[in-house]
Amino acid sequence: MRVSEPVIEVAGLHVHAGASHILRGIDLTVRAGETVALLGANGSGKSTLVKALVGTAAPSHGTVRLLGATLGTDRVPWERVGYVPQRVGARTGVPSTAAEVVASGLLSGRRWWLPRGWRARVREALDQVGLADRAESAMHLLSGGQQQRVLIARALVREPDLLVLDEPVAGVDRPSQEAFAASVRRLVGRGVTVLVVLHELGELAELVNRAVVLRHGRVVHDGAPPRPRGDHDAVSHRHVHPHDDEAHRTAPLTQNPVAASSEEVAS
Numbered sequence: 001m002r003v004s005e006p007v008i009e010v011a012g013l014h015v016h017a018g019a020s021h022i023l024r025g026i027d028l029t030v031r032a033g034e035t036v037a038l039l040g041a042n043g044s045g046k047s048t049l050v051k052a053l054v055g056t057a058a059p060s061h062g063t064v065r066l067l068g069a070t071l072g073t074d075r076v077p078w079e080r081v082g083y084v085p086q087r088v089g090a091r092t093g094v095p096s097t098a099a100e101v102v103a104s105g106l107l108s109g110r111r112w113w114l115p116r117g118w119r120a121r122v123r124e125a126l127d128q129v130g131l132a133d134r135a136e137s138a139m140h141l142l143s144g145g146q147q148q149r150v151l152i153a154r155a156l157v158r159e160p161d162l163l164v165l166d167e168p169v170a171g172v173d174r175p176s177q178e179a180f181a182a183s184v185r186r187l188v189g190r191g192v193t194v195l196v197v198l199h200e201l202g203e204l205a206e207l208v209n210r211a212v213v214l215r216h217g218r219v220v221h222d223g224a225p226p227r228p229r230g231d232h233d234a235v236s237h238r239h240v241h242p243h244d245d246e247a248h249r250t251a252p253l254t255q256n257p258v259a260a261s262s263e264e265v266a267s
């Protein structure tokens, strides 16, 4: 895949749910090899945008193209897409083991049998999220954070070209976040395109090269990721600021959508 090739193309996207107008005209292009963080306050529309990307929220207007295929019109190559949905607290009661859930990530709409060598791939994916020793554990016996890591492994096992993650590390402990970041780093190194909903860049900060910030269903920033909040206090921070008149003339004070969003995101 060429580096500049668009992997996600969203144009004029509106999503309604009942009387709620949730997404209000989203335009977004993500190109091959980019690692994009989707940020914004609670309720700004991040999950709805991700659901529209993977076809579980229907647009009321606009189009979504994934890997060159238009949702609802063309056959989308879902086998090339890994998706980790936002964690829901409810336990399903489905008596699956972690290994079975990860193995289900190797199935696709067209192929309902497991490929050769699937056991090793499942083991490797569980190893990447630090759960190799829990492969035979029933899902309902795993903690919420462990269940989330199994879902991440299910997305990784597909060896996707596009990985879409909705708050993948919420409720996941620090060592597992680091293991997850290492997995994403490996995928990014292989040219995988990543779109990840986050509340804080956290362990992924060094990997994210672009941030898209939503507010009230609209994109209010698309560009450089916000700097970590503690940066100003860091030992390495040089307290040199432009206070002369010239600096004020050339850098007028305008509202910085990223800074404003960071405040909201901190909720």
Ligand SMILES: Nc1ncnc2c1ncn2[C@@H]1O[C@H](COP(=O)(O)OP(=O)(O)OP(=O)(O)O)[C@@H](O)[C@H]1O
Pocket (backbone or CB within 6 Å): 017, 018, 020, 022, 040, 041, 042, 043, 044, 045, 046, 047, 048, 049
């Ligand atoms: N099916 C639905 N019916 C009605 N309203 C909905 C529905 N789904 C989402 N919403 C509303 O749309 C808005 C955006 O929700 P969404 O889950 O996309 O936000 P979010 O940015 O992902 O929030 P969070 O950070 O809390 O996960 C919220 O106000 C939510 O209550």
